[in-house]
Amino acid sequence: MSATGHRKDSEPSTSSSLQGSEPCRHFEFSEIQQATNDFDESLVIGHGGFGKVYRGNIINGSSLVIAAVKRLDSMSSQGAAEFWAEVEMLSKLQHCNLVSLIGYCNYGKEMILVYEYMPNGTLEDHLHNLGTPLSWLERLNICIGASRGLHYLHTGTGIQVGVIHRDVKSSNILLHENWAAKISDFGLSKISQTNRPSTYVKTVVKGTFGYLDPNYYATGKLTRKSDVYAFGVVLLEVLCRKRAVDTTLDEEQWLNLARWAQESIKEGNLKHIIDSDIRDQISPKCLKEFVRIAEKCLHNNPKQRSTMAEVVVSLESVLTSQEKFNNSMQTPRKTIFGRMVNMLPFPFKGENYGISSSSLKLCLSISTYISITATNI
The missing domain is CATH 3.30.200.20 (Phosphorylase Kinase; domain 1)
Incomplete structure (x- = not known):
């Protein structure tokens, strides 16, 4: 009975192996x-x-x-x-x-x-309902944040146990005011042993169609790699801006994102499946690596899938590579200006060298040309 005299439902077990803070x-x-x-x-x-x-x-x-x-x-x-x-x-x-x-x-x-309270709602909302103009770098950072949360669940809760989320999807990735990603909804989660990678939990199949690990669906054996599969679907969702399952089509034509994307990649149509809003923002190297990460998450054999630790490291590497690419695209303007200045027929360090009016006009003309050309690069 509660302090108010009303019956409470049975309290949660206190025998959990999870290590952590006091009850909320x-x-x-x-x-x-x-x-x-x-x-x-x-x-x-x-x-x-x-x-x-x-x-x-x-x-x-x-x-x-x-x-x-x-x-x-x-x-x-x-x-x-x-x-x-x-x-x-x-x-x-x-x-x-x-x-x-x-x-x-x-x-x-x-x-x-x-x-x-998470003021920016869910990743699903911004991708599919609100049409939010998320840049490629913003999407990458969201993926990295979510992957870190899942990695912590799988390995960071104690030496002996971890947590399998069992319902990883874009609607369960919440976004804070600074767009930091946070995993939510643990109602279907299960505790698992972390000191044996092959350990599984035999359980009634639950989850969300489109994100559900085919191996888990077929065998009822839930592992951390089931979360990895679902996260691979989220990665494709972020890249393509398509739902995991498109139910707006006729039932016989329902689009399964994972299957559709994998077939498109095999056919060499990778560039055509990318969300047009970010197509010009992704470097070819980063696109290839990001897709490779998603494919490894979606491998048919759970043992061949990446761990979330590997996913985190790989996504961080893609982010670093993309930032370097972006920086390299901003340097031509300075490089061209430097080369042209070195070609001028007089020293150009700001000192007064008695520059003639004709030389000054030449300098200004070149400077204007450089500015216009660099802007169109």
């Missing part, structure tokens, strides 16, 4: 009602498999903070198991690329999760 805060239902203006529909900022998400003002200690309040829908296929899994996972996991859980509320049939 328990909110009274009245606090949640006040924070969301009694679940005012105008405050709804999202809706998922669990239920609606509201923007609310939560009193946390002595501060009033904006929070995302996720309320279980009575018609949802998820329930107490997913609710307590999320509470248990996020109260003990802390990383800058994982969404933070402030607290929870369970009151009768009400199950509510309170998270840090």
Whole structure:
């Protein structure tokens, strides 16, 4: 029984092997009602498999903070198991690329999760719903942030155990005000052993169509490489700006992004599948390497897929290479100017050398020409 005299659902197990901080805060239902203006529909900022998400003002200690309040829908296929899994996972996991859980509320049939507010919403929204003009570098940084979060889940929670997310997708990658990516929604997550790479969890197949590891679907054996496969789909989603599954077509023509992209790559149509908004921003070397990373994530044999640690390192390498490429494209203007100045018939270091009017006119003419030419490079 709760302090208010209302029955609580069974509490999460305290025997978890996860190492971490103290359990998160328990909110009274009245606090949640006040924070969301009694679940005012105008405050709804999202809706998922669990239920609606509201923007609310939560009193946390002595501060009033904006929070995302996720309320279980009575018609949802998820329930107490997913609710307590999320509470248990996020109260003990802390990383800058994982969404933070402030607290929870369970009151009768009400199950509510309170998270840090992510003002830029989901990656899915920006790619598919809002048409946000995300640059290639911005997309790369989002991918790197998400990959770091997954790497931490797989290996960073303790020596003996890790966490398999089981529902990696663009709608579960949230974006902070500085566009930092954070992994969210741990309702389907499972604990796994980290000291044995081949260890798997035998479980009922759950996840999202289009991101689901075919090997996991066929065998029911869930491994960290199942997350890697799903992340490979996200990489293609970011590159192509296409949904994992396009259900707007007739059912027989549904587009499976992973299969479509892999076939296009084999046919040599790589450049044609890239989102046109970023096609001219990607260096050929970086494009080739990024696609190679995605292909390794999507390998049919889970043992041949990359680890998330390898994905992080590879994506960071692509970012470094792209930044070098961008810098090299900005240097021709300075190089041309330097060469032309060296060709002038007099020293040009700012000193007064008694330059003749004809020489000065020549200098100004050359300078103007260089400026116009460099601008069109």
